[in-house]
Amino acid sequence: MPAADRQRPRSDFTDGQPTIRCDECRSALRSDRQQAVSFLLLDNLTIPVLSCDDHLERFTSICGLTTEASADLLDHRPAGGIICPSCRLAPYSSTRPAIPIQDGVIVPIACPEHHSEIVQRFQTGLQTHRQLSASLSTTANGSL
Numbered sequence: 001m002p003a004a005d006r007q008r009p010r011s012d013f014t015d016g017q018p019t020i021r022c023d024e025c026r027s028a029l030r031s032d033r034q035q036a037v038s039f040l041l042l043d044n045l046t047i048p049v050l051s052c053d054d055h056l057e058r059f060t061s062i063c064g065l066t067t068e069a070s071a072d073l074l075d076h077r078p079a080g081g082i083i084c085p086s087c088r089l090a091p092y093s094s095t096r097p098a099i100p101i102q103d104g105v106i107v108p109i110a111c112p113e114h115h116s117e118i119v120q121r122f123q124t125g126l127q128t129h130r131q132l133s134a135s136l137s138t139t140a141n142g143s144l
């Protein structure tokens with residue numbers, strides 16, 4: 001769906017994989033152990049994701065801006081399991097598009113449908129975040 005393409009900076013996506021400057025992200029991606037996987041709970045979504053703790057936290061808080069409820073991060077499989085059967089079967093693949101975040105990346109291990117959904121939520125959250133920090137810095141400058 002090209003509709004979401006309006007203002008997305010594409011440079012990081014050109015080769016499918018962004019440059020990962022965060023060592024912790026790199027080692028999280030390199031390990032294929034199940035323990036490295038965390039689970040992002042967002043509304044009715046349960047998305048297994050791979051990244052380092054710092055970037056997972058940031059990703060979660062940005063995705064949380066797109067929901068009235070809160071986004072949660074689990075480091076173990078949630079009690080209800082992964083609801084979507086396709087996500088449950090999704091293999092970890094390094095060819096799957098990663099989501100660049102600051103100097104690291106997030107790799108959702110989800111079916112294509114939920115993969116693109118979480119990417120969109122993140123993009124939306126980023127825009128909200130930029131607006132919030134823009135208005136915050138305007139206020140700060142005004143008070144100086």
Ligand SMILES: [Zn+2]
Pocket residue numbers: 022023024025026051052053054055103104105
């Ligand atoms: Zn990282």
Ligand SMILES: [Zn+2]
Pocket residue numbers: 084085086087088110111112113114
């Ligand atoms: Zn799915």
